[in-house]
Amino acid sequence: MHINQESATGEASQHGLFLAVTAADFHKFVGLLNTGFMLNIRVGESVQTLLCDRIGLDKSYFDERIQTLFLNSKPVDDPATAAVKNNAILALSAAMPGLVGATFRKGGTYRWMRGSISHPDDSDTAAGKVGWITVKLFNLILKELGPFFLEGGIWLRSETIQAFFKERSGSLGDAIQYVSWNGGEIVPGGILEIEWPDEPIYIKIIHQN
């Protein structure tokens, strides 16, 4: 699966990290996404257009599994009309327990209990321009879509990548089979030696048997 990420922005990072890892250990890399990752968007497109039409999420998965969405911390009731703006933060979660969890469900019976913070349906005047969005995946959605996004390619802050490999170098063992940094192959241990630039890094991880 490939995420259709246009490189039409001059701000896009020229730095890229590509990893091939063992299939059995692929899930260990999902932790890279714990604090969120970045994608290109077309400003003004709806959450649903972004995730289903451009990124290619299955519509029934989107409708049924992703029950809780936040755009800039505001619960979204209608993803087909909630428009994404440049530098927005989009968080995706499965249905949540508890009364308060239930209030955040899109269009749920209890949505009125948090009415004062709901995301307004809107459109954006800068529609059409390319921009950035930060995506956070939580709980079952992280587990299920994390691999999809890692394989498709995403942008991460360099500190996030650096901290992940520093903290987990011991537990990743022989999971990493191949690494390329900025187009050139390096040894797996070389990731810890990279001098990370202070800008988002394009990262893509595939698994192989």
Place this chain on the structure above:
Amino acid sequence: MDKILRVKMGADGGPQIVVEPLGDYAGMGGRAMTSAVVAKEVPPLCHPLGADNKLVIAPGMLSGSAAAMSGRISVGCKSPLTGGIKEANSGGQPSQMLARLGCAAIVIEGRPADDTLYKMVVNKDGAKIEADNSLKMLGNYDLVEKMKAAYGDKVACISIGPAGEMKMSAASIAFTDMEQRPTRHAGRGGVGAVMGSKGLKVIVVDDEGTARREPADPDKFKAANKAFVAGLKKHPVTGEGLPAYGTNVLTNVINEAGGYPTNNFSTGQFAGASKISGEAQAELENTRGGEGSATHGCHRGCVIRCSGTFYGKNGNFLTKQPEYETVWAHGGNCGIDDLDAIAELDRMDDDFGLDTIEMGATIGVAMEGGVAKFGDAEAAINLLKEVGQGTPLGRILGNGASVTGQVFGVERVPVVKRQAMPAYDPRSVQGIGVTYATTTMGADHTAGYSVTANVLGVGGNVDGTKPEGQVELSRNLQIATAAIDATGMCLFIAFAILDQAETFQALLDVLSGFTGQPCTADDVTDLGKSILKQEREFNAAAGFTSKDDRLPAFFKTEPIAPHDVTFGVSDEELDSVFNF
């Protein structure tokens, strides 16, 4: 369940146990039983720690049967924390075991003549009580080890730690889990202090030689129970989310929503939330304890299994998986983002016998009062040690957020009816604020936890767009919750019965199959309403007025980031919650 054990602590010649038939309390269980006994037998103006208060421990109506999820137990009394009626609910093994022993309630009343400490044993041959001062000031863990050595590894314990003996208003009552550890607690409202005031340290429950409670209509019951379990398993919350991550799955989501009270309710988002999230916690537990460590039941018969096991850095058992409210209270609310420190605090709470929500909220208030710095985990651990040791500072903290706020001159004290507010900011989620303000229990997130009005058919379809809609939702939720608390069912079944009409019907059929009586949604509603009415009447007689059904003023005057909202439900709207 055909009897009540009445423990008369002040009887001439020492405590006596009298076995009584159910009488007026026939057919009741859980919160229906505890609130009925307290409302009928406890003088509302009595001192909560005096001889006139009674402590009632009651298994749910379905406990001891094969009904899934039915092992919850209720503890009731006049609360030393709120001064009103209290029902605190717990998991653990004792509910099923007491029910199989035929015991619908243990009512502990009176007060012993001196400070002798007692232990009680209930088994198939009856119940007995004896003095045992060797148990004084033991932590719950050491106490249970001692009971295991004396009574074997099959018994369950209901006990208090040093906090209960010191009659602290944050003291809990511990119930042992499937591994005979004192990890499940009736936490809220200082019920442990009432047990301490009665001089009762522990009740040992031994159900050897008893059988499961059988339903009146076995075929109907069995088929309904099967459908009920299938409904729980197929729902994404009860079948997947809760088993995988526990209730702490809420941390990331509530934080993202800006409703995560941080640094004593001063802001709505915590920078360290992802480090203490359910996702991070489950990964840590499964890494340290092996795959599956993050999924465990708090009692036999639970099919959701929202709990888990937390292993320390050394790989040894430290505590059960801390719940969302605990992780919030000791974590984000105190600016602490270290799961190991939070687990350590949870273990200490369980050992001293303290409510984790009250203690986390109290330490947050103390931090605001300058006693320690937000984010200082070591200081939080030291403060909790002081509570366990009963130092002067510890005694202040052990009496909760309200007392602590007063002592340290803190204005932002997040309590209603003197009970600390749990992990959801009522400015971001105004509907929960209505429940916090108006519940009979003091700020309590579980009071309005369950089932939609539209499923139960209470008062027709709610229109939440109108201001009164929030009030109506809260009212209906409180009614349904009170009813579920009476069955012995875990409230977490709510998510499946909320979304799946057939699972709600299966629950009604389980009840009807067990009792042999018809059971409709209206019956459940009537049960909930009658419990709430009794509780409201008790509180009114104890001196509560509508002025007590309010949130602290700062929620109306201090906007919370990131949404910059204040609590906007009017007093008139709050006063209409109990118009039924």
